[in-house]
Amino acid sequence: MQIRPILATLRKHRIPAILIVLEIALACAVLCNAVFMISRRVASISLPNAIDEKELISVSMHGADPTRAAADIPRNLAALQGIAGVQAAGVISSLPLSTDNWGWSFGTQPDSVLEDRSSDQNTNVSLYMMAQGTERVLGLRLRQGRFFNADEYPGSLIGSGALPSTHVTVITESLAKKLWPGQSPLGKTIYSKPAYFTVVGVVADVLRPRLFGSDGLRSYHSSFFPMGPDQALANYVLRCPPAERERILREAVQKMQALNPSAVINGNTYEAIRNRYFADTSSMAWMLVLVCAVMLAVTAVGIVGLSSFWVTQRRAQIGIRRALGATRGDILRYFQLENFLLVGIGILLGMLLAYGINLFLMAHYELPRLPMLYLPAGALALWLIGQGAVLGPAQRAAAVPPVVATRAA
Amino acid sequence: MFGYYLDLALRSLKRNRVLTALMVLTLALGIGASITTLTLLRLLSGDPLPQKSSRLFYAQVDPNSLSGYVAGQTKPDSLMGYVDAMNLLHAGRGTHRAALALTQAKIVPEHSTEHPYFSDGVITTTDFFPMFEVPFRYGNGWTAEDDTNRAALVVISDFLNDKLYGGANSVGKMLRINNHDFRIVGVLQHWAPQPRFYTQELGGRSYGDGEALFMPLSTARALNMDPQDIECYASVGNINKLEEAPCEWLGFWVQLDSAKAVADYREFLANYAKEQMALGRFKRSETALLDLMGWLRDREVVPDDVRLQTYLAFGFLLICVVNTVGLLLAKCLRRSREIGVRRALGATRRTVFAQFMVEASIVGLAGGLFGLLFAELGLWGVRHQPAEYASLARLDLTMFGSTFAVALAASLIAGLLPAWRACVLAPAPQLKAA
Known part of the structure; x- marks a missing residue:
């Protein structure tokens, strides 16, 4: 042609x-x-999120009397565990993609303070505080080190401060890579004077409550802390077979309303939380x-x-x-x-x-x-x-x- | 003559229905898309208080440390700490002034069978109502004395009043909020200026419903009601003592009625910062005083997605116009003989040119008509989206008119080239060929 x-x-x-x-x-x-x-x-x-999204239900409780947290939390957990079909129950301060963000800036030097605003000194991190056993409910995947020991939970409270009164933390792989590129993060410490937290374990990447655009890396700057019965623990999470989620969710909300008549209770499947985000x-x-x-x-x-x-x-x-x-x-x-x-x-x-x-x-x-x-x-x-x-x-x-x-x- | 062109145009359009339908449809799609996004953009970048916005100002100061500070280039923080807000409030300058924050208020229904729920609340000072010209249906706001005395008073919105009291006059009734009793002193008429200018940076939405209730800042804080958003610029000992903590959580508005008042207030703010630096409380001297629309622009309140959609829609309209040019041209060159005759x-x-432009504008008007249909469809689609501004998406009279203006302009531009081609054809060869 x-x-x-x-x-x-x-x-x-x-x-x-x-x-x-x-x-x-x-x-x-x-x-x-x-x-x-x-x-x-x-x-x-x-964006992937290393928790078992399909098996999770969340029931949040806000507006309860904070002075009764120590008594209410174990009672609520026991009641939720008693619902037929619930495999495990835990409680955490917030959930990935729930928009309820507890953020703080940390540095890797002992004299790091919150006032260091520039990003090369400090890294903004989302905090998840959780009760014992919650890592199994969420299905967090441990990559290095360990989760918290039983004795690390009871004394760790947040009360009227801004950070939990523990000195251990578990962080995500992406955060570990950002803070200490090419080094093992285990045993290293993050600081925000006077608080400091030593990394005892590393988990697969979990998203933050709020994302930063479609910036995959920053959106994974999450950290986990052990926590005793404190009012900051407001999101009860239940693990159950996906087919029974709707029924269990209804029962769990009713049960929580009956137990805590003066609190505001909201129930969602985790998938609904993700879809809404x-x-x-x-x-x-x-x-x-x-x-x-x-x-x-x-x-x-x-x-x-x-x-x-x-x-x-x-x-x-x-x-x-x-x-x-x-x-x-x-x-x-x-x-x-x-x-x-x-x-x-x-x-x-x-x-x-x-x-x-x-x-x-x-x-x-x-x-x-x-x-x-x-x-x-x-x-x-x-x-x-x-x-x-x-x-x-x-x-x-x-x-x-x-x-x-x-x-x- | 115009009537004759109209007749000719209609005949010609009828002769090739498929081509005509394609042209109208193409143009209508482009117009529908661009009017939908333009309507949205106009709504979202609108003036929330058109009669007053030029007299309302948002004040900012900067209590941050010197870390990361570049003199003259660093913007002050968007929120204000309690101490500074109270200092500015009590300085008494400006016609009105108010400090405010948002909170989640737990409302406990009277009947124990109903469950408590959270509603959005504004915690503020007395001038909020006259400054923003908030319309009352029953009762009124609270006084400066009530602010000082931490009076347990509340102003509720029309929708909360409808929900709790079926719309009746509820002034004087008691409402249980966060396990404390508040006396209702006022009920608002429907009031939700868009964009939600005073909630910017306070942890609220940019568009959508107004808040359910308003209460004195002092009262709410005495009962430990927390603001929605707290930004701390130094380590905090006790987060519950927000009044003393190095944290910012208030927005500060002032009404200034003349250019001189604005200049005076700017100077006052600058002096205030210098004074605080002398006292050692501030390290930076930056201050800002933006008017309402300036503040909304500064916060980039219109979502980027909406702007991108608008660009996309106009790209799309351009494609539709070029296509219409092609189709009109095909149609017109096919009629070379008719033109020759x-x-x-x-x-x-000139008359041949006019005839073709009339034909193009008929296509344009039809395109506009269908475009309006597509725009209504598009806005209906937007209303069913999950975005917070979804419910606002409605066509107003101006946009209705501009639909036809855009359609006519698009079709006339599209018609120019074919009409010009038609009128420069030499008649003789066309006649010979016949």
Whole structure:
């Protein structure tokens, strides 16, 4: 197939050719950026979280009399454990993705104080305080070291302070890597004068109550502390078979309301907590998907429209070519190649535009650079759409009989 | 003449229904998408108190240590500590002034069969109501004396009044909040200015319902009701003694009625910071006094997602317009002979151009009509999203009008190229070919 006659024809029909190129370029630019936004959202929705999400129920209790915590917590736990189907019960200060964040900044030097605000000195960490046995309820996965010993729980309270009165902590793998890159974190200490905590164990990455964009690394800066019966322990967690979650949740809420009539009780499956956290993000992702689909359809329709008009306009020429010996295949391939060339130019322009828009968005919003992978992927998608759209008109062109040549003009 | 063009245009549009439908649909989709996002953007970046916002100011000071400080470049913290807020409050400058924080208030229903629940509450000082022009249905706010005396008084919202008392006048009744009895002194009319300007940074939402109740700051703190958001700038001994802790948890607003009052207050704030530095309480001299809209801009209250959606929608509209250009062009060039005949019969280029522009604008108006439909559909979709601003998404009269303006503009731009192509065609070759 020769390209030169195609180029010669395109030069004669500049406006439709420019329009097709423009359509493709715009579609390419907008599409690449929209798909990029979708992928970033999907990435944050699917961030892994090393707890047994499917087996967990949470019943939170707020507004209870804080002076009665020591008596209420063991009683509530015992009552919850008594519900048929509950495999284990525990209590923790907050849950990943619950938005209820207890954050503090720590340094790795003994003289680190909270006032050191710059990020190279201090690392902001989310705190989870929990009662004995709660790590088994959540299904935390121990990677190094140990969980807390039984004697580390009772004396650790938060009371009117801001940090638990213990000196041990378990941290996530990501946090360990951030604080002491390339070293074993066991036995190391985090400081915020006068408080200090020695790392006794490392667990697989657990998300914080609130994420930091889709920044996977910072979103895993979580730490765990042992805690005796203290009012900070407000989230009862139950482990149960996924099939029985709804029934157990209802019973657990009723039981807690009956036991604590003056407190506010809220029950949720963990999956509901996670879904609620990402509800906005996922609806935005679906909206973007919809816009992309409609945009591609509109572009395809535009190409079909212009190509069929083009074919009609060139019936006479096609007839002459057929009369001079071109086969149907030749005509079909001619239009396909022509479309391939036009879409190619469109993609070239579109990619430049796409990276331009991306640079603009990077300057104004928290967006990273568009990955290079989008270039071949976007090009392939648009070439496929172009070929799909031109197929109909090209087939109609190929069906033009040679006899047209003798009739026209 | 216009009537004749209209007739011609309609005939031509009818001749190729599929192409016409595609053009209208393409344009309508683009318009629908952009009007949906524009409506949202306009609502979200609106002025919550249009008659007063230019006279309301948010004051900031900076009690942080010198760590990470760059003179002249570091912004003061968005919240204020108790001591500074009280100093500014008692300095008595400005027409009105108020310190406030948000809290979760546990409401205990009278009937023991109902379970207690949390409601959003504002803990503030007396001037909150006159300063923000909060409308009362029954009763009124509390006095400065009540603030000093830590009076157990509460103002409730219309929706809490509906829920608890079926909308009746509940002034004088007792309401149990956090296991203490409060006397209701006022019931509000519906009041929820959007965006929720005074809740910014205090741990509240940016959009959505207003708070259920309002009570004196002094009373709430005496009963240990905690603010929603607490930022500490140094190590804390006792988090329950928030009044003395090195923590910030209040927002401070002041009403200043003239440019001179604003300049005076700025100077007063700067002097206050210097004074505190002399006393050793402050290390930094930065202060800020932003007006209401400036404060909302500073907090970037409009979600990034909404802005990105708007860009995307306009990219999409552009694609739709280019497609319409293509389809109109295809349609118009197919009619070269008709144009040739008209030109040969004496029609000027100008009249041919006008005829095609009329045709394009008919497509545009039809596109606008369907676009309105798509926009309503889009806003309906937004209302069913989980976002906190979802319930606000409604088309107002201005946006209704601008839909057609955008549609007409888009179609006229789309029609320019085809109309120009049509009017520059030389009539002779077209006639010969026929």
